[in-house]
Amino acid sequence: MTEPTHDVDAHPVRRNTKQRDAVMSLLGSVDGFYSAQELHVMLRDRGANVGLTTVYRTLQLMAESNEIDVMQVPGSDTRYRRCSDRHHHHLVCRGCGRTVEVLGPAVERWADRVGEEHGFTDVSHTLEIFGTCAGCKR
Known part of the structure; x- marks a missing residue:
């Protein structure tokens, strides 16, 4: 090989x-x-x-x-x-695992600002938000 x-x-x-x-x-x-x-x-x-x-x-x-x-x-x-190829975050149902891609421009700005405040460059992050979808709530 x-x-x-x-x-x-x-x-x-x-x-x-x-x-x-x-x-x-x-x-x-x-x-x-x-x-x-x-x-x-x-x-x-x-x-x-x-x-x-x-x-x-x-x-x-x-x-x-x-x-x-x-x-x-x-x-x-x-x-x-x-x-998808674009940067995004996930909203995930705790019950069934259903996942929705969400954009978070406020999160992007916050992460960049926090990095700058502490002298960091090339800042990256991941974010998952957990909840219960409407189907599992029933």
Whole structure:
């Protein structure tokens, strides 16, 4: 097996594999965040021959290259979702896990201001807002 090549920014160039394509295709066809185990079951149900370790490794590589969003839900496994390319935040239902992408210009301004006040540059952040959706409230 050959080592991945590196681009000028020193980020490894990832080979597309059947397993990676299967994971990316699945993430593109489902809505919401899912754990690696849930994604593995969905892949198996679709007839994909992908091991759980491969799913974890693929999700990690995709997260490192910012192809997917990662969310740590309190008291739960890490969850993954293919999201839009623009910077956004998530509103997540505690009951069913339904997720809505939301923009937060006030949060962006606040994060930049706090960074500046403390002498930080190149500030980044993530924000998840948890609540109960209307369907779960009933």
